[in-house]
Amino acid sequence: MRIAPIVAALAVPAAVLFTAGSASAVTPHVVQQTFQDNADVAATHTILCPPGEHATGGGASISDPRRNYISGSHPTPTANGWTVTTAPINANHDPRFTTVHAVCT
Numbered sequence: 001m002r003i004a005p006i007v008a009a010l011a012v013p014a015a016v017l018f019t020a021g022s023a024s025a026v027t028p029h030v031v032q033q034t035f036q037d038n039a040d041v042a043a044t045h046t047i048l049c050p051p052g053e054h055a056t057g058g059g060a061s062i063s064d065p066r067r068n069y070i071s072g073s074h075p076t077p078t079a080n081g082w083t084v085t086t087a088p089i090n091a092n093h094d095p096r097f098t099t100v101h102a103v104c105t
Helices: 003-022
Strands: 029-037 043-048 055-062 068-075 081-088 096-104
Touching: 029 043, 043 096, 055 068, 055 081, 081 096
Parallel strands: none
Antiparallel strands: 029 096, 043 081, 055 096, 068 081
16 A cells, blocks of 8 residues: 555656756657659658757658558668658559658757
8 A cells, every 4th residue: 555655756756857857858840851753763862850950750651652662761870860762663663752751859
């Protein structure tokens, strides 16, 4: 019976510390850009966060995902943006659109 009040008392200071610390944190926001890729070739695109910010996540969407695929998705080496590589599936000879997204803080 005494364990529950102790655990609750320990959880309250942790929540208070997190709330107090988050006031100075930068609010995450998404930057994105859409590219038109040529038919029959892979394409790599990088988008950057605003100066002084870094990417905490990212990804991409592609037109007609049944005929194209994302072969790579990762932060830039300095973590200030996001890089994505897409390619057509063998039988696809049409251009595609790739939208790259980065979550920046």
